[in-house]
Amino acid sequence: MTKLKQLRPQLLALAVVLVLIGLISPGFFSVTVQNGRLYGSLIDVGVRVAPVALLAIGMTLVIATKGIDLSVGAVMAITGAVAATLVADGHSVPVVLAVSLALGLVCGIWNGVLVAFLDIQPIIATLILMVAGRGIAQLITGGVILTFNDPAFSFIGSGAVLGIPMPILIWLAMGLAVGLLVRRSALGLLIEAVGINRRASMLVGVRARFLILATYAISGLCAAMAGMIVTADIHGADANNAGLWLELDAILAVVIGGTSLAGGRFSITASLIGALIIQALNTGILMSGWPPEFNLIVKAVVIVAILTLQSPAVADELSVLRGMLRRKGAKS
Amino acid sequence: MTHDALLSAQGIDKSFFGVKVLDGVDFSLRGGEIHALLGENGAGKSTLVKILTGAYRRDAGAMWLDGQEVEPRSVAEAQALGIGTVYQEVNLLDNLTVAENLYLGRQPRRMGMIDRRRMRGDAATLLARYGVGADPDETLAHYPVAVRQIIAIARAVDLSGKVLFLDEPTASLDAREVQALFTVLRQLRAQGLGIVIITHFLDQVYQIADRVTVLRNGRMVGSRAIAELPRRDLVAMMLGRELAEATAHRGSGATQPDTPAAFLFEGYGKRGSIAPFDLDIRPGEVVGIAGLLGSGRTETARLMFGIDRPDSGQAAVDGQPVTLHSPQDAIGHGFGMCPEERKTDGIVGDLSVRQNIVLALQASRGWARPIPRREADALAERYIKALDIRPPDPNRPIKFLSGGNQQKAILARWLATDPRLLILDEPTRGIDIGAHAEIINLIEKLREDGMALVVISSEIEELVAFSTRVIVLSDRHHVRELRGAEITAEAIVEAMAVPGDAA
Numbered sequence: 079m080t081k082l083k084q085l086r087p088q089l090l091a092l093a094v095v096l097v098l099i100g101l102i103s104p105g106f107f108s109v110t111v112q113n114g115r116l117y118g119s120l121i122d123v124g125v126r127v128a129p130v131a132l133l134a135i136g137m138t139l140v141i142a143t144k145g146i147d148l149s150v151g152a153v154m155a156i157t158g159a160v161a162a163t164l165v166a167d168g169h170s171v172p173v174v175l176a177v178s179l180a181l182g183l184v185c186g187i188w189n190g191v192l193v194a195f196l197d198i199q200p201i202i203a204t205l206i207l208m209v210a211g212r213g214i215a216q217l218i219t220g221g222v223i224l225t226f227n228d229p230a231f232s233f234i235g236s237g238a239v240l241g242i243p244m245p246i247l248i249w250l251a252m253g254l255a256v257g258l259l260v261r262r263s264a265l266g267l268l269i270e271a272v273g274i275n276r277r278a279s280m281l282v283g284v285r286a287r288f289l290i291l292a293t294y295a296i297s298g299l300c301a302a303m304a305g306m307i308v309t310a311d312i313h314g315a316d317a318n319n320a321g322l323w324l325e326l327d328a329i330l331a332v333v334i335g336g337t338s339l340a341g342g343r344f345s346i347t348a349s350l351i352g353a354l355i356i357q358a359l360n361t362g363i364l365m366s367g368w369p370p371e372f373n374l375i376v377k378a379v380v381i382v383a384i385l386t387l388q389s390p391a392v393a394d395e396l397s398v399l400r401g402m403l404r405r406k407g408a409k410s
Numbered sequence: 411m412t413h414d415a416l417l418s419a420q421g422i423d424k425s426f427f428g429v430k431v432l433d434g435v436d437f438s439l440r441g442g443e444i445h446a447l448l449g450e451n452g453a454g455k456s457t458l459v460k461i462l463t464g465a466y467r468r469d470a471g472a473m474w475l476d477g478q479e480v481e482p483r484s485v486a487e488a489q490a491l492g493i494g495t496v497y498q499e500v501n502l503l504d505n506l507t508v509a510e511n512l513y514l515g516r517q518p519r520r521m522g523m524i525d526r527r528r529m530r531g532d533a534a535t536l537l538a539r540y541g542v543g544a545d546p547d548e549t550l551a552h553y554p555v556a557v558r559q560i561i562a563i564a565r566a567v568d569l570s571g572k573v574l575f576l577d578e579p580t581a582s583l584d585a586r587e588v589q590a591l592f593t594v595l596r597q598l599r600a601q602g603l604g605i606v607i608i609t610h611f612l613d614q615v616y617q618i619a620d621r622v623t624v625l626r627n628g629r630m631v632g633s634r635a636i637a638e639l640p641r642r643d644l645v646a647m648m649l650g651r652e653l654a655e656a657t658a659h660r661g662s663g664a665t666q667p668d669t670p671a672a673f674l675f676e677g678y679g680k681r682g683s684i685a686p687f688d689l690d691i692r693p694g695e696v697v698g699i700a701g702l703l704g705s706g707r708t709e710t711a712r713l714m715f716g717i718d719r720p721d722s723g724q725a726a727v728d729g730q731p732v733t734l735h736s737p738q739d740a741i742g743h744g745f746g747m748c749p750e751e752r753k754t755d756g757i758v759g760d761l762s763v764r765q766n767i768v769l770a771l772q773a774s775r776g777w778a779r780p781i782p783r784r785e786a787d788a789l790a791e792r793y794i795k796a797l798d799i800r801p802p803d804p805n806r807p808i809k810f811l812s813g814g815n816q817q818k819a820i821l822a823r824w825l826a827t828d829p830r831l832l833i834l835d836e837p838t839r840g841i842d843i844g845a846h847a848e849i850i851n852l853i854e855k856l857r858e859d860g861m862a863l864v865v866i867s868s869e870i871e872e873l874v875a876f877s878t879r880v881i882v883l884s885d886r887h888h889v890r891e892l893r894g895a896e897i898t899a900e901a902i903v904e905a906m907a908v909p910g911d912a913a
């Protein structure tokens with residue numbers, strides 16, 4: 079998959095963020111085992127990042143086609159509401175999973191049809207479901223916070239296998255699955271081609287519409303998974319708040335991962351690291367005990383710093399500087 | 411330093427990724443001269459222009475304008491100094507109108523508001539000088555490359571107080587517009603402007619230039635007055651060797667094979683685009699398509715390749731009727747097409763040369779059957795070698811290749827699919843004279859190997875050289891078909907002037 083060298087900026091940023099947090103709150107790196115399950119702030123980052131990480135996987139592909147999916151937070155709310163309703167009605171876990179995932183897929187296909195076949199601008203097309211979706215979710219839950227008590231379903235959110243919490247396993251598995259799907263097939267290349275130059279790609283026979291539809295479908299699927307994890311975790315569905323603003327974190331994760339909003343080359347791994355950076359910041363700031371007003375500002379400052387270092391204009395300046403230094407060195 | 415020069419540069423160095431593409435280049439331009447900058451594809455011409463006009467930073471060297479050392483750090487700064495430029499890849503804004511493109515950033519104002527009426531009027535007058543009747547209020551996306559090229563030129567000419575750079579301005583123009591452009595350039599020269607023009611057409615160099623500077627592999631070979639430089643010496647300067655120019659200017663001599671027509675179009679047309687035409691193409695022949703700009707050449711190609719849908723007629727392959735409603739349909743029947751507009755319709759800029767070469771093949775295999783890396787490497791290596799794509803690095807993003815080398819990579823992309831019918835829309839545009847001869851040889855060889863080819867070209871000599879038949883278009887009609895001995899430059903030019911509805 080992606081070569082390590084290409085991930086260097088993201089890995090570096092993650093390391094710096096982790097070290098800084100470690101300095102502020104020394105307990106951050108301690109990991110303990112209790113009842114055969116791993117505990118600790120670091121593990122907590124891995125668990126808490128699950129929704130954004132999952133969204134970022136689908137978002138990466140969508141953005142690579144030059145699109146954007148604003149509806150993922152709302153889709154989380156819809157699938158969460160449906161899952162909670164089904165669980166509360168006593169349906170078995172496989173049924174709940176199948177129905178919710180299928181629903182996410184349908185939401186994604188809806189977006190994909192609007193974008194790829196009706197040529198509606200992605201930001202508008204997905205805004206429709208972003209707005210309508212939360213309403214739909216509220217209709218499903220009847221406007222209340224729907225709760226349930228079903229240990230089997232809650233296992234998705236709070237269970238662990240071999241000591242590793244389920245949410246971590248789910249986003250890792252999904253990242254791996256989608257990553258392998260796009261890189262072992264020609265999907266990745268074709269998606270990139272469409273994102274870089276859709277006209278030229280269509281002229282060589284690339285099925286651009288189908289590919290674009292597929293990316294939104296995958297994004298819907300990822301949102302459904304994220305919705306279920308959140309629902310399972312809180313043992314209920316909150317149509318107003320589930321997944322609220324998470325689409326923005328997902329987009330940010332993708333951008334920190336270095337995939338350009340102008341479409342083209344993408345890396346799912348880098349987006350996942352981007353999601354980890356964001357979550358590490360969230361957790362770290364929370365642990366530092368600073369007043370919560372600082373949280374958002376500190377987060378914004380760190381993100382601006384990361385994006386500045388990645389910007390091509392800065393890279394250009396740096397390389398000019400390096401060239402000048404080299405020449406000076408050569409002269410003296 | 412010759413400070414009598416209008417613009418001069420000394421010791422210009424530039425490297426990309428640690429590879430030197432300009433190495434100590436000196437250049438000097440006088441006022442009131444037209445100076446041709448020549449060299450092979452990838453010699454560094456465009457890079458030099460970009461450095462002198464503020465689009466790129468140089469690694470070393472200095473430049474002077476009117477004896478003053480200057481340092482334009484952006485295209486806008488260069489414009490403020492009186493340096494106007496048309497880059498090889500024309501940069502205009504598709505969704506703005508023609509007038510807005512011409513006056514962007516310097517719209518005429520009245521009481522602080524943009525004076526739209528005056529802008530429209532000025533735009534129309536400006537374009538009329540070039541014999542272009544584009545509607546100033548129409549969005550640019552409406553117009554073909556040639557018109558955009560002229561709009562870019564008109565804008566740059568209007569902007570340039572002292573120096574004008576034109577990077578392959580005539581590549582997509584036909585004879586008539588080239589003459590209109592040259593008339594304007596001569597007027598500017600008389601006004602004392604210094605003009606630098608890059609082109610691969612040596613005829614044009616001898617027609618318009620006063621002096622030439624030749625680059626080879628990023629170094630300056632020399633600078634001479636054109637009057638004392640015979641063509642053979644100039645070519646030798648550019649290539650560093652003599653070119654056997656014998657192949658051109660002679661008919662291919664090949665006649666139409668008597669095999670049955672494999673590809674048949676009957677009454678095929680689309681209203682407002684191209685009048686219904688009949689065309690049959692046999693394996694082993696090259697059908698040349700000639701015509702002035704806007705005569706319907708590209709439209710014919712788009713229809714045949716399924717980019718546009720016909721509203722009349724039918725197509726058949728091997729005697730079986732087929733529908734060609736998308737490029738995928740056409741590719742499925744063994745068609746391939748190199749489009750005219752390389753930047754927007756051809757290259758996928760951020761992908762590597764290798765990925766660009768395998769893209770059409772990958773698309774036809776489908777996403778579930780990725781081309782194995784080893785096969786992709788082999789294909790890339792083969793075509794980089796066969797077409798002499800430089801630099802021969804399959805991993806380099808294609809956007810970093812010079813224009814002519816991008817063109818070769820697009821050609822390679824279709825050759826890799828091994829098509830039965832290959833449609834080439836201006837295949838030699840932006841290709842240097844060495845490679846030009848090679849591409850003509852390649853077309854001949856493909857024909858001998860039994861491929862069917864349809865080649866659109868503005869270069870009549872070239873059509874004469876490789877065509878077994880030439881279809882001449884005028885006013886969106888196929889007006890004339892020339893065969894065998896009838897194919898001469900004179901006959902083609904004569905037929906091009908026939909009004910379309912007279913046919």
Ligand SMILES: Nc1ncnc2c1ncn2[C@@H]1O[C@H](COP(=O)(O)OP(=O)(O)OP(=O)(O)O)[C@@H](O)[C@H]1O
Pocket residue numbers: 426427431449450451452453454455456457458498800801809810811812813814815840842
């Ligand atoms: N932005 C860039 N990044 C990396 N390499 C580049 C870039 N621009 C040009 N090059 C390389 O620099 C060399 C010179 O390119 P340039 O475009 O100046 O050639 P040219 O003489 O204009 O050729 P052509 O006749 O094909 O237009 C080429 O080898 C090209 O691959």
Ligand SMILES: [Mg+2]
Pocket residue numbers: 455456457498577812813814
């Ligand atoms: Mg060039």
